[in-house]
Amino acid sequence: MSEFKQTFNSSLGKKLIMALTGLFLCTFIIVHLGGNLLLFSNDNGYGFNLYANFLTHFPPIEVVAYILYVAIIVHALYALIVTVKNRRARPVGYAVVNKSPASWSSKNMGLLGSILFFFLVVHMSDFWYKYKFTNDVAFKEYRTDLATNQTTESDYTPVSPTFEHSATVENNVEIVRVKDIHAKVAHSFSNIWYVILYVVAMGALSFHLLHGFQSAFRTLGWVHRKYTPIVEFVGTWLFAVIIPLGFAAMPVVYYFMSLSK
Amino acid sequence: MNLTLKVWRQKNAQTAGKFVTYQAEGISPDMSFLEMLDVVNESLIHKNDEPIHFDHDCREGICGMCSLYINGHPHGPKRAITTCQLHMRTFHDGQTITIEPWRAAPFPVIKDLAVDRSAFDRIQQAGGYVSVNTGGVPDANEILIPKVIADEAFNSATCIGCGACVAACKNASAMLFVSAKVSQFALLPQGQPERYSRAQSMVAQMDAEGFGNCTNTGACEAECPKEISLTNISRMNNDYLSAKLFREEHAHENNG
Numbered sequence: 001m002s003e004f005k006q007t008f009n010s011s012l013g014k015k016l017i018m019a020l021t022g023l024f025l026c027t028f029i030i031v032h033l034g035g036n037l038l039l040f041s042n043d044n045g046y047g048f049n050l051y052a053n054f055l056t057h058f059p060p061i062e063v064v065a066y067i068l069y070v071a072i073i074v075h076a077l078y079a080l081i082v083t084v085k086n087r088r089a090r091p092v093g094y095a096v097v098n099k100s101p102a103s104w105s106s107k108n109m110g111l112l113g114s115i116l117f118f119f120l121v122v123h124m125s126d127f128w129y130k131y132k133f134t135n136d137v138a139f140k141e142y143r144t145d146l147a148t149n150q151t152t153e154s155d156y157t158p159v160s161p162t163f164e165h166s167a168t169v170e171n172n173v174e175i176v177r178v179k180d181i182h183a184k185v186a187h188s189f190s191n192i193w194y195v196i197l198y199v200v201a202m203g204a205l206s207f208h209l210l211h212g213f214q215s216a217f218r219t220l221g222w223v224h225r226k227y228t229p230i231v232e233f234v235g236t237w238l239f240a241v242i243i244p245l246g247f248a249a250m251p252v253v254y255y256f257m258s259l260s261k
Numbered sequence: 262m263n264l265t266l267k268v269w270r271q272k273n274a275q276t277a278g279k280f281v282t283y284q285a286e287g288i289s290p291d292m293s294f295l296e297m298l299d300v301v302n303e304s305l306i307h308k309n310d311e312p313i314h315f316d317h318d319c320r321e322g323i324c325g326m327c328s329l330y331i332n333g334h335p336h337g338p339k340r341a342i343t344t345c346q347l348h349m350r351t352f353h354d355g356q357t358i359t360i361e362p363w364r365a366a367p368f369p370v371i372k373d374l375a376v377d378r379s380a381f382d383r384i385q386q387a388g389g390y391v392s393v394n395t396g397g398v399p400d401a402n403e404i405l406i407p408k409v410i411a412d413e414a415f416n417s418a419t420c421i422g423c424g425a426c427v428a429a430c431k432n433a434s435a436m437l438f439v440s441a442k443v444s445q446f447a448l449l450p451q452g453q454p455e456r457y458s459r460a461q462s463m464v465a466q467m468d469a470e471g472f473g474n475c476t477n478t479g480a481c482e483a484e485c486p487k488e489i490s491l492t493n494i495s496r497m498n499n500d501y502l503s504a505k506l507f508r509e510e511h512a513h514e515n516n517g
Contacts, residue, residue: 095267
């Protein structure tokens with residue numbers, strides 16, 4: 001075991017951990033964006049609520065979710081450890097700020113990461129925690145006539161406080177009762193401060209990944225004349241443009257929808 | 262040319278230093294930066310002041326001895342040159358120039374602008390060599406090496422070990438230096454027997470010296486007087502992680 005300990009305590013080993021957890025988080029946000037695009041489907045939250053229910057009640061996904069939380073914590077913790085060591089490596093700073101041409105994002109990964117961490121605390125305590133551990137989120141009942149495929153919705157008040165969800169079929173009518181997280185999302189995104197926080201955080205995500213995605217590949221040692229341009233292209237357009245824009249569009253669209261109500 | 266110099270003066274590693282302002286007068290634009298400092302030092306000696314201590318040797322950009330962090334750039338504002346090759350025509354009359362030593366914990370200040378870079382020597386001694394048996398001179402081109410590989414290895418081998426990469430890095434990381442020294446052998450057939458042990462021992466020494474961690478900002482590559490590329494760092498990462506995680510360094514025990 002001591003050989004592994006030595007490997008992961010070395011400067012390159014710590015960076016390996018940061019790169020691997022970072023790339024894992026990158027794959028997660030693709031899935032997260034994909035699922036959340038259901039917010040844009042015009043079904044008053046039916047698809048989104050069923051999706052949220054599936055995520056929280058399908059055991060394999062729950063296992064992956066806990067690996068994800070560990071990855072976030074490890075990534076942040078190692079960033080802190082590495083930063084402390086970097087500061088110690090230059091106890092006396094320069095009087096003239098370094099003018100070496102390096103990208104702004106590469107020099108501010110710690111700041112960007114801190115914004116993201118603060119955002120995650122707010123984001124998870126507002127949706128994840130309230131959904132999973134409190135009864136703050138109301139329930140909805142969806143009745144789908146299987147013959148006509150017509151869905152009607154109504155509020156549902158559970159008889160027991162421990163009720164989580166149910167799916168039954170009676171007389172050719174499918175009855176699904178799930179937590180209405182969609183209403184909670186719509187409520188949160190009608191608050192302008194919430195929208196500003198989300199948009200700023202997605203800006204931070206964009207710059208964090210603009211450097212982070214390709215940097216992780218460099219740390220792993222995967223640099224190649226043929227493939228590095230592809231990695232940089234994906235890091236820029238998918239992770240720094242499309243994904244942050246997609247996420248930022250959600251609070252913005254919901255805010256304007258709340259204004260027109 | 263008349264210039265205002267703000268120079269870091271520090272008696273030794275134990276005492277605290279401070280900036281002292283000097284006027285450099287009657288400087289020719291054709292002088293090198295070090296010659297300008299020589300002129301300033303002459304005037305200081307005439308005034309019975311202690312001259313400014315700075316490192317220099319060959320003054321033709323190949324020894325890696327000169328340093329100086331000039332107006333926010335190691336080796337001054339121009340690309341791909343050392344301080345000794347920087348000429349005063351790069352500056353304009355009346356300009357204020359701030360001169361600082363390399364700043365890094367593993368590079369303690371010896372005096373004024375000179376720092377102790379023996380940490381680099383210790384990293385080199387940890388594995389920056391190939392073990393060969395001496396004997397008759399081998400025939401040229403006995404071992405064939407593809408041109409691309411030879412070019413890459415020679416590019417890495419141009420590192421003069423000046424430490425500008427450490428000075429430029431926001432984390433004071435020595436990765437560009439170490440990776441150039443690892444790469445120049447890792448690419449060539451003669452370097453293969455010790456390839457994985459070399460990467461491990463040189464990185465271990467780098468960590469022991471107290472250099473920071475690489476965050477791939479690319480400042481080192483931009484400031485390197487020999488234009489050593491960031492690719493070296495990835496190449497070393499690959500060798501190091503491969504050595505640590507996938508190579509077997511000891512023979513299997515004989516169970517039969």
